[in-house]
Amino acid sequence: MAIDQDSNAQEREGDTTASTDVDLREKQMFTTGEAAEVCRVSQQTIIRCFDSGRLKGFRVPGSRFRRIPRDELLRFMRENGIPTDTIEGGMKRILVVDDDENIVELFTDVLRRDGRYEVRTATTGYDAGVLTEQFQPDLMILDYMLPDINGNVVCKTIRKNPKYAKMKIIIVSGVVKQAEIDDLLASGADEFVKKPFNIEKLMSRIGEMVDA
Numbered sequence: 001m002a003i004d005q006d007s008n009a010q011e012r013e014g015d016t017t018a019s020t021d022v023d024l025r026e027k028q029m030f031t032t033g034e035a036a037e038v039c040r041v042s043q044q045t046i047i048r049c050f051d052s053g054r055l056k057g058f059r060v061p062g063s064r065f066r067r068i069p070r071d072e073l074l075r076f077m078r079e080n081g082i083p084t085d086t087i088e089g090g091m092k093r094i095l096v097v098d099d100d101e102n103i104v105e106l107f108t109d110v111l112r113r114d115g116r117y118e119v120r121t122a123t124t125g126y127d128a129g130v131l132t133e134q135f136q137p138d139l140m141i142l143d144y145m146l147p148d149i150n151g152n153v154v155c156k157t158i159r160k161n162p163k164y165a166k167m168k169i170i171i172v173s174g175v176v177k178q179a180e181i182d183d184l185l186a187s188g189a190d191e192f193v194k195k196p197f198n199i200e201k202l203m204s205r206i207g208e209m210v211d212a
Contacts, residue, residue, distance in 0.1 A: 024087045030068045038086040039077060049076070075134045091118045092210040095137035097128040097154070098172070099147050107141060110199060116207070125149035132158060137167060138210050144173030144184065152187035159188035168209045172197065 024030075024038055032050065036043040049055040050066050055076045057068035070087070077084050094117045096107045104121050111117045120135050122128045125146045132140070140158075144151040151171050158164050171189040175181060181192050190209065193202060 027087070028070045030070065030073055032066050032068070035068050035073055038073070039082050071134075078134075078136050088118060092116060092139065093118050093120070093135055093137040094206070094210075095120050095122065095128065095131055095135055095140045097122045097125075097140060097146070097151075098143035099123045100143070103143070103172075106199065110203060111206075114203065117210075123147070125151075125154045128154050129157060132164065132167075136164075139168040139170065139206060141206075142169055142171050142189070144171055144175055151189075152184050155184070155188035168212075170202075170206070170209070 024034065027034070030038070032046045033043050035055075036046045039046065046055065046068075047066065050057060050068070055068060056072050057066055059066055074084055074087070076082075094111055096104055096111075096119060098104050098107075098121075104123070108119050108121060111119045120131055120137070122131050123146075125148050128140070128142070128146075131137075142151045142154060146154070151173070155169055155171070158167065158169070168191075169189045170191045170193055171184050172193045172195060173184070174195045175184070175192075184192055191205070193205075
């Protein structure tokens with residue numbers, strides 16, 4: 001693909017903020033120069049990927065400068081096997097899947113305050129599948145009873161993909177019958193936690209599982 005030289009020159013002028021002045025782990029929006037730095041590729045490569053639609057973002061109104069949201073840059077890096085430690089600081093990724101707002105808020109608050117985790121949330125099995133592909137979590141906290149499908153179906157779907165073989169899955173549910181619990185574990189879950197649960201004990205177990 002041909003490179004627009006004028007566009008590149010303008011882009012470089014807009015990327016004068018050095019990474020030494022800005023903590024890239026704190027940024028939510030990246031210039032093409034910053035994206036090139038964290039991906040360890042040339043700025044022209046990032047611009048080509050942006051213009052071809054492989055890397056999504058937007059142009060600053062009234063200019064030709066390109067901007068790339070953090071989540072999109074992370075997706076691009078993971079899909080292309082580029083290490084994300086530069087902007088994640090080695091944080092573990094956790095996906096919380098539950099349609100109970102109180103449960104989601106509890107996990108999100110506790111996990112983010114811990115400081116070791118990057119957290120995303122979903123309320124349906126469908127969204128869990130999409131986010132698993134985009135976010136590639138190290139661990140999923142999964143409710144059994146979801147609005148569209150049950151958690152065991154989500155587990156089976158994920159375990160069919162060898163790319164997620166190392167991802168840990170904790171199913172959280174009010175299920176009490178041992179036969180149902182056995183079925184959940186057989187579907188691919190690594191652990192079952194009954195509601196209501198002790199959040200401190202669960203956080204300790206989460207730490208053990210992601211560090212294993």
